[in-house]
Amino acid sequence: MHRREVLAGLAAAGAGALLPRFAVAEIPAGAGTVRTVSDGNLVLPRSFVLGGLPEEELAPILKAHGVSGDQLTPPCNVTLYQDDTRTVLFDVGAGATFMPSAGELFESLDAAGVAPEDVTEVVFTHAHPDHLWGLLDDFGDPAFPNARLMMGRAEWDYWTDPETVNTIGAERQAFAVGAARRLEMVADQMEFFEDDDEVLPGIVAVGTFGHTPGHMSFDVGGGDGVFVIGDAVANAHVAFARPGWATANDQDPETAAATRTALMGRLAEEARTVIGFHLPHGGTGRVVAEGDGYRFEAADS
């Protein structure tokens, strides 16, 4: 069976859980353009993201954003950058094996007129399953056969450390096993960068640690361009309203909260266009100061 048929079958099987899709316009960024392509959405237990937060303060925030129930269904927006010579993906989605509601990147790329062979570089924000596991196709072969692969050095070191599976905690043990297996298979191809490196022309890595030990954001094209924030700001409700809250979805909640607080201040101040991997309406918009916190102003709303 061809890979596309396998994926189409899965997508159809999970259709009941799918969220509305957003056709996101191309945005000029540096020498090229940026848009997002959907990988579907996640279905997460509420406690994985919001566990341990003060319920009295939390309830009105969630209500204001229409969030209720025991599950959260964050969308997954993969950023696609294209210029005259490059087709760059920021992360590769979840692949076929993580969740039935995710792993739709191939269909979305196809709809955008991009073949897997066209991708020249894959730049990773971090190595969680919904960002990394699409690296290999259903047959264990590289899903983007012509792409250079690039990851922050600290992120690589963490997930390839044999001790990580023992220290990460039971809830994320499968993340560690899954990352280590995939990264081992591409170890010879991976290229590394550090905080503040120009990863590709006009694309600068910005260390935004805490969600994972080596999580990176990317400034694409400077002030008028786009800031790819990955999971440094991973939802449009609590992360915006209370960026300083330490939340369970971050591996180091205290560091992530400090990172998020500083990042939100900067993004609002500079009125940057941001792309968040799990933000709504295709993930593209701005950070706007509101009350003690911020709100997400989606580009398409």
Ligand SMILES: [Zn+2]
């Ligand atoms: Zn994520």
